[in-house]
Amino acid sequence: MEVSSAGLPASVALLGTGPMGAPIARNIIAAGVPLTLWNRTAEKAHAIGGGRVAASPAGAASEVVLTVLPDLPQVVALLHGEEGLLAGWKTAGIDHPILVIHGTVSPVAVAEFADDCLRNWGLTVVDAPLSGGTIGAEEGRLSIMVGGPHGAVERVTPLFALYGSTVVWFGDTGAGSTVKACNQIVVAATVTALAEAMALASSTGLDLEKVQSVLSGGLANSEVLAQKGQRWIDADFEGGGSAKNQLKDLRFITETAGHKGLKLPLATCLENAFENMIEAGDGDLDHTGIYRTIRT
DSSP states (O other): OOBOTTSOBSOEEEEOOSTTHHHHHHHHHHTTOOEEEEOSSHHHHHTTOSSEEOSSTGGGOOSEEEEOOSSHHHHHTTTSSTTSHHHHHHHHTOSSOEEEEOSOOOHHHHHHHHHHHHHHHOOEEEEOOEESHHHHHHHTOEEEEEESOHHHHHHHHHHHTTTEEEEEEEESTTHHHHHHHHHHHHHHHHHHHHHHHHHHHHHTTOOHHHHHHHHHTSTTOOHHHHHHHHHHHHTOOOSSSBHHHHHHHHHHHHHHHHHTTOOOHHHHHHHHHHHHHHHTTOTTSBGGGHHHHHHO
16 A cells, blocks of 8 residues: 555545545645545535545545445445445556545444454454544544554554544454443443433423533533534434434444443443334434433
C-alpha cells in the first residue's frame, strides 16, 4: 500500500454519506485528503462537495475504503458483481486493500466475515465502530474502537485521527465491535434511565428544564443528557439514532454475551423495553422516544 508524505493512504474512499458518513467525509476533505464518495442516493454524496463522486462501489475502489452503513449485510452487498468493490479493486490493480467497517455490527459476524475476506480475496477488514453521535462526527471528536491486524490498523490510524479524538486498538477484527457493544449497554441504559426520570418528573408536574439543570450539575450528568436532554423538554423525538438501531445493537450484545456464556440482566431488560417501543410503532423515532412508551 502506498502512503502519502503525511502518513495517509494514497487513495481513500468513503461509502455511505448519511448522518455520520457526511460529516466524516467533510472532515477528511477539509484536511486536504482526496476522497472518493459513493452513496446509494447519489445526491447525498454530491451535496458534500470537494470529493469525487463515483457511480458505483467499483468506481470507488481505493486502497482504503471506509464504510459508514447501518449493518454488515449492507457492507457485504457492496462487494460482489460487476459494479462491486471486488471488481473495482481488480480493475485498479489494488492487491491488498483495507475495508473499514464504521457501522455497529455483530462482533461474531464481523470476525467471521474478516476471515472469509482475507482467505478468499486477500482483503483485510478492520472493524472500527464509532461513538460520539453526529455532533462528535461534525466536530471531529469521535471515539473510534478498532479491531484488526496491527499493521493494517497502523496504516489507517492517521486517517482516523482526522475525525476521531480517541482512537484505540483492541485486537483482532471483532474486538472493536465488542467494545462498541460495551458502549451501547451504557448508552441504552443511560437513555432509558433518563427517559424514566423525565417521565416521573413530568407526571408530577415538574419543570423538565429545571430538573435537567440539577441532574447536569451532579453525578447524574452524562454526554447523553448534554446531547439529548432537549428532546425530552420539547417532546421532539424525530430523527437521530433510531430505536430500531438501538434494538439491533442490543441484540448484538446478547449474541456476544451468549457466545461467552454470560447472562446480562440489564441488557436483556433493555432489549425488551426497546422491543416494546418498536411494537408500539415508534421504531423510527430517536431512542430517547422510549419516553413515550414509558408514559403510556
